[in-house]
Amino acid sequence: MKAIGFHGTGGPEVLEVVDLEDPAPREGEILIRAHAAAVNPTDTVGRAGQRAAGNHRPPFVPGMDAAGVVREIGSGTRTDLEVGDAVMAVVVPSGSHGAYSELLAVPADSVVSAPRGADHVEAATLPMNGLTARLALDTLGLSAGDVIAVTGAAGAMGGYVVQLAKADGLTVVADAAEKDEELGRSLGADVVLRRGDGFADLVRERYPDGVDGGVDGALLLERFAPAVRDGGTIITIRGYDEPGERGITFRPILVVDYAREREKLDILREQAEQGIVSLRVADVLPKEQAPEAHRRLEAGGVRGRLVLTF
Template sequence: MKAIVINRYGGPEVVEYTDLPDPKIGPDSVLVQVRAAGVNPVDWKIRDGALDGLLDVHFPLVMGWDVAGVVRAVGGGVTEFAPGDEVYGYVRKDAVEHGTYAELVSAPVRTLARRPAALDWAQSGGLPLAGLTALQALKAVRLEAGETVLVHAAAGGVGHLAVQIARARGARVIGTAGERNHDYLRGLGAEPVTYGEGLAERVRALAPDGVDAALDLVGRGAVQVSAGLVADPGRIASITDFGVKALGGQYVWVRPDAAGLAELAALADDGRLTVTVASTFPLAQAASAQALSAEGRTRGKIVLLVE
């Protein structure tokens, strides 16, 4: 099979498009013929070595954690899926080695669900990690109908999904973004505000009593701004800033969750959740896709397509 591999840490120059043996299928795993693989910031951060202190990494490393594809074969203990099923998943295993930037991936059933019928392959491939991150962050802040949540970086990969999930739960959403994304956020049902100096005052102009909860999806002081707007610091969640815990908030490191994937698929099939795909690249151009992701200005998701 063809796959994207790195043999050492570094920049885009260490990314290789190469041939590898087909992966083995464990008793509780399925072999997925990959149709799409989402590109996430964590991918190029792993490539750079920035997460070496947190993750057990083995080389050669097939990159990627997001997948959408078709089940080609199943392990002996698998009853959840059969060959021909269309699935998607966040395939994070205990060690970082056998990822999803490949024509084939062996995926434990705990990381998969049936893919949303309402989404195309690119959208399905871009949803798992970002969608689960948004879902788990909103659960961490205990968001309820009728409440107001502030979403920092609301037009990004995780943010645009968090906006839609929150709206589906009956919440009011205020989202930070550059002005070029304000109409986009309005289309998702959020009230946009420009990030940067004076953000707290702009939020209070919309919500004079502050907000009930806040999601930091970008860092850059967003936790500190949120602390002045949320009455209960336990209802601030960050996916970027460990310092949120010192304030009493929640740090969210997304976990594989088949039930969560099924929940996201149901929202998509009900018409309450869609995935904005900013760009697609063929598998061989994964380095270019990661370079675009690293610029940090993408609206929605970047996805690799596998023919």
């Protein structure tokens, strides 16, 4: 099979088409003929060498979101899916196993039907970012009526946090650049404030005691803390867990903790079908243009997801 991988870390140019042995599904696994894979910041971080590759040998294949068709079901695997079904999956990359591949053998608990009416490209935008947003809100543990602040709200993960928080009955304060203010409102944010280092001060002007919690998709970190009430929690996505002032807790999350939460992924599918969450595609590129996709993502300003097709 063909995949997109790299033999040595570096810039986007290290990505290339590689030939790999076709995987075979074991018990508990489903083999997917993948047709689309979303490009995420996690992919670019791994390619650049900012995360350890472990003991695996190259080529290394990135990618955590895939959509395609069930090709084969491993013997003894319990699933309601059938060969030929359109599906989406969250993938935990390891060595040459990653979503940038024509064929993927993944745990059955990481695979659900694709949303009705969505094509492969659209379906590939949901699993990793949607589950990350769900994990962030579940970890935060706020109740209906509470107020949450979200930075990076125009991004894929941040946008899902806004939409899912509204579905949970929260009041949402979102950041946005001037050009993204209407996007923030369209996602359902109750209050949209200018993004940047001054965001926390703007939040305090609206909520003098601070909001009940936050999700920091923009990596403001300690600059986010003044927006949150005493003893509140801020969810971070790059491992930041330094102690905060006023009893504020920074809680890092890793989506791999939800990689086999099939029921939660299936609820996201239902919410996509109901229009509660949006499948936002920024652009579609053939797999051979993976270096260009990484360059564009690292340059910033992408709204929605860049998706590679296989």
